[in-house]
Structure formats: structure tokens, C-alpha cells
Amino acid sequence: MNKASPRQEKAKPEEETGETARISVLFPLPLPKAYDYLCAAPAPPIGGFVAAPFGPREVTGVVWPSEGDALAPEKMKAISAVFDAPPLSRDVVDFVDWAAAYTMFPKGAVLRMVMRVSDALEGPRMQTAFVKRQEAPDGLRLTSQRKAVLAAAGEAPLSAAELAGAAGVSEGVVRGLADAGALAKVEIDPDPPFVEPDLTRAGHALSEDQQYAAQMIGDVIAEGGHKAVLIDGVTGSGKTEVYFEAAAAALQKDPEAQVLILLPEIALTLPFLSRVEERFGAAPAPWHSDLTGAQRRRTWRRVAEGQARLVVGARSALFLPFKKLRLIVVDEEHDNAYKQEEGVIYHARDLSVARGSLGGFPVVLASATPSLETVVNVDEGRYEAVGLSSRFADAAMPDIALIDMREDPPEAGKWLSPVLVDAVSKNLSVGEQSLLFLNRRGYAPLTLCRRCGHKMTAPGSDTMLVEHRFENRLVCHHTGFSMPKPSACPICNAVDSLAPCGPGVERVAEETKERWPAARIAVLSSDTAPGPGSVRAVLDAMREGDIDILIATQVAAKGHHFPNLTLVGVVDADLGLAGGDLRAAERTYQLLSQVTGRAGRAEKPGRALLQTYQPQAPVLAALASGDRDAFLAAEAAGRSELGFPPYGRLAAITLRSLEEKTLEETARRLRAAAPNAEGVDVLGPARAPIYRLRGMARMRLLVKTRKNVHLQAYLADWLKTVKIPGAVRVSVDINPYSFL
């Protein structure tokens, strides 16, 4: 933060007016509470941005609601400046407080997520741009470079860099022309406003189901107040069009209203932006981690001003400083990418509902495979639901069958069973496309020494190294570590003894190429090639019919539809079924429904074949019979019996340290200090499934409570009684999703 900002006013010295006020200021630092300061009256409003001395330095913070016991006035310092930027709305302030209490992270840490673009406070530093002068000055020497620049210049102001780029010359040429008088300098706002959504435009023609859903949500919006609504419809049933109508209704109702559409990941936002533009005649304000600094500042500032009315973003967009947010749409609400696992740990779907409740506005959740949490909320009447059934003009859902791998095993060293091979061959012969799905990147998930049995793991971690044959490297998918594949075992030094075990997409691709040498085969995985563009290219080729067999990971499961795809083969439908992960079955179900839902079209229903060693597993049986409700009911019964979410509350406490002794000792002491309470179970401590991560040893405790227990209060009472040594770090994850 530059304190010499032009938009910042110096706080008036108190002698000038004699009137002083006391305010609390929350800083974007991991601190649990606000600090008290003096300032000249009238005090800036709650939510206002101020700079204040804090210890030896000056920090930008936000005026926060005061909490009771004031500090003695003589101990207080005075704030040093007030920013002339729009204050955070009371909604945002209350949401920060609520989110901090819920996640058990310090308020300041949550505020930091809101203020991540704090240089936006400095306001528009004008940027110099150039327009073409009506008539060229006399005696202008025209070189070919200068001609190119003049051709690129026009009435719309362009920066020196833009002009130089367009003309393929250096910026010096542009400045030269300006000095010569052929270009005029103008000052422009570097953060241009977003185009207002055009609400007079008609949306897509809606099916009867869609109309009904849109009408229902429209009524909720018209009524005002908070309500959560689930749009429940299979892929292709047109959920997007329905919530576009909801967005239009909310924007229409209040000329200052803002709408946020959340998507689970950036890869999906880019094509999505053009769909919004088609519907509203204006691109929405984007928000995701790949934005440049300038794009980020522009969205942040325009959202704070209330100028950006339609925002599309990833989970962190929930912490943008909306002036008047009136609707949130959470698309693909079941997607685990909404769970933020680093820094402040939160689930964007859950916080969205809380944000709507606090702000008194509706929240729309959309999914083809809603989470059990949401389904239970609907069943128990807390959320409304509206179903969309027809799949693009009543196409039949694909026919799903299981391949029992115990009866039809693949040949040794191969991964495709004869049944699946047959099906693919038939599909090839009639010129239709096949998708082989395997949610495992790389060539082989495990690299083992044949001589001594050593498993290759990342240094300082217990995470397996995955062979990526294309780059001839071993890669850790958790930490990002990678190394060239060694020729000898690092433990026993045996040469050429490292054997790849199990299949990854690259290995299945190898088998596919051997088996169908004439077929056009492509691999789609987030790391097959760098950049989102190459994923796009493969998807386009698939849609155009330029690929016969696509071997893909999760990337292919989302938001795409391929008209000539009629067979989906799931190489390992058992992935993720094992293990103690509470949501493993649900995740498998969601992923497989999405993948199998890719096949088929109106006139030609596709089919899906799932290879499994446990065809009797309830998840797979439910998939094969197409009975989603039966699956959800079985899951619900299981979780209810064990008292797991959503029928009880769950928190994970993870301790990590470099010193194993101290770690184990602290975990034991912590466990021993757990207060006995009605309806509370403390499990552990146990080693985390991935015990070593980035050199740190990790232990974890699970706290399971009945629904009527105030989990956070219990945890706070407990944790404050235990002295944790500095060498041990503790983190709390309320409602954990990852059990690694």
C-alpha cells in the first residue's frame, strides 16, 4: 500500500476541530480482533478503509463494529489517513465476521481475502493513451513504422503499448509521433467500466420445464428475502438458461442489484463468459486466479462501486466487496472444487448460503448430481427444489452396464477387458466416437523397485510419485515435486529395476494405440500439454469428429457435450470406493454419472460400460439401474446411522511439525484435554493418511458431534486450554472433505 495515494485524505489533526471519536479497525492480518484508534470526528463509517500505525509500521485496515470494552484512551493511537474509496457494505462486514466465526479462522485472515487487491484503493491512476489527430502536422516525416502506427490509431484511445503492439513497432515510435503532433495524448481510466447487462434482450426459448423452474425462482426473487433453491436437472436439461432468467429477474428488480454466478473452476469460466455475453449482450466481470493484476483490480474496484452488476467467478469471488449483492448462483453445487483447502478453509457453497441468509437474498444451487447435504436440506424443507427432466429434446439417458472384471479380466499387463475392447471395435467400425475414462493422470500411479520393493515417494513426503512417460519424469501430484526418472533404484542401486504399477491415462493410451493402430486417438488430461488452450483444442477436435477414441481424466467430465460420442468406457469404476473417506462413494457416483452422461444424443442413445471388481457395490448397482434416489437413500441411511454430516457435525484438527516426538506428545496432550460433553465424540489422534507432507509429520483428530452441539464453541473452549508449542502448527477444518 502506497501511503502517498492521491485518493487518500490526511486525517485532520485533532487540534483543528477538537472533536475526536473512537473507532475499531480490523487489519487484513491473521489477527482475531479489531484494534481501537482515535480519529477526528466525524468518524469514517463502518466498512471504511483507513490507514493506521500498527506496531512499527503503517497498515491499511477497515473500520469495524466496536466490541464492548474500550482500551484506555491514552493507550490509543490516532489513525493516519482515511481512504476516499467506497466503504465495504455492512453485508460484507457481517459476512466476514460470520465466516471467521464459522471457519474458526481469525477475522483478519478472512478480511485479507476481501482485500487481496488493496492497491485498488489507490483509485484510478490515469493512464496515458493516444488518439489520432484529425490532420497530420506539416512536414511530418512518414517512415513505414510510423505509417503502421497511424493505421492502427483511431478515435478510440489506445495505450502506447497497445499501439506499438498492433503496429509491430517499439513504443518509441508512438512517442515520437506524439511529440511530432500526429497523435494526441489523452488520459484514460485504466479500469474501464463493465458494459451493463442488457435486460431488454429476450433469453433463449424455454422448454415447459424450464419455464416452470424460471417462474418458480422468479417468484422467490420477487418475494424478496432469503431462500435457497436447488435446480436439479441432468446434463443438457438447460439449468443455465433457467438461472440466467433468475439473474435477469434480480437485476431487473433493483437497478443497483448485483448478481454473482459461481463456477467450480477456471477452466469452465472462459467458455462460460461468452454464453453470458450471448444472453446479456455484455461480458460479465470475471474473477478467478488466472486474472492479471490489472484485470483483478478492475473487477474488484468496479464491484466495490456497484458498477459491475454481473460477476462470474471461482469460489474466491464470494469475498469480493459487493456493494449490493442480491443473488448468488452456485453452479455444479456438488463440486468438491468449492472446498478451499489452503489458508482459510471454507466451502463456497455453504458460505454462499450463509451470505444470502445474512444479506436477505436468494441463493440458487444447480446440479445434475446434487450433494447429499443439499438433497437432505431439500428433503427437510430448508431448501426449495425444482427439477428439470428433459434432456435436450428428450434424448434417452445412456444405457449403463457393469463389466465384472473377475469374470472378464484383461490380458496380463493390459487394462481393457475383452468386453470393452469388443464394444470399442464395434463403435470404430460404424464410425462413432468412444471415450475411455480414467481419473488418473500420468503413465502409472506407482513406481516400485522389483528388487527391493522400494516405493518411489516425494522427498519429505509419503506421497507416491507418478510416472509421466511423455516427459520421462516422476511427479508428485500433491506437492508438485518432479524429478527425471532415475535409471537405478535409489535404495538398492539395482539398475532398470523400477517398474510402473497400475494404469494412468498415458498407459491406457499406449494400450489403445497398440490395439487400434489405425484409429485417431487423443489423450486429454490437465497435464498432457501446457495451457488451457491445448485442452480446448482437443475438446474442439472431439466435437468436430476428428478423434475416434479419446482417453481422458476428469477434465472431460465437465460441461462438454459430444454429439457423435456413443460409448463411454470407465476403465476403473472402483477408484475412490475404498478408503475411509466419508464422501468417496458420493464422489464416485457424481463423477461416473457425469462421465456416462456424456454419451448419446436424441436419435442415438449411447451406452456406458463400467469396469469393476465389485459390481455388487451399492454405488455401482445404483448407477447401473439408473436409480439415483436409491443411491442417495442408501448413502443417507449410512451417514445417519454413523452420525456423520449432514446428520451430525464434523471437524478435523490437524497438527503438523518437523519434530515427530513433540508432535505425538502434543497430539496426546490435546486429546487428553478434550472436555467431556454430551453428544461429542473425539477420534484419534492418528497419523494422517499422508503422514509426511513437505517434510512435516502430521497427526489428526476428528471431532464428531450431534447436530445440536455448537461445534465451534466446543472446539474454542477446548483449544484455549492447551498450550501448543511453537514447533507444532494446528489447523481446524470445519466439515472436512479431504481426508489426506
Added chain:
DNA sequence: AGCACGCCGACT
């Protein structure tokens, strides 16, 4: 998060 204070090892 920073930054200062403070208490134990190898250097001019």
C-alpha cells in the same frame, strides 16, 4: 503477517 526482543554458538 511483520518485527523486536532475547537468549545460546562460532567468529573478527
Added chain:
DNA sequence: GTCGGCGTGCTC
């Protein structure tokens, strides 16, 4: 004898 390691604790 001092420089400096980073553990602990505080910031209105």
C-alpha cells in the same frame, strides 16, 4: 569479547 541464529510474543 561480539555477531547472529531463529523461538516467542506483541501490535490499539
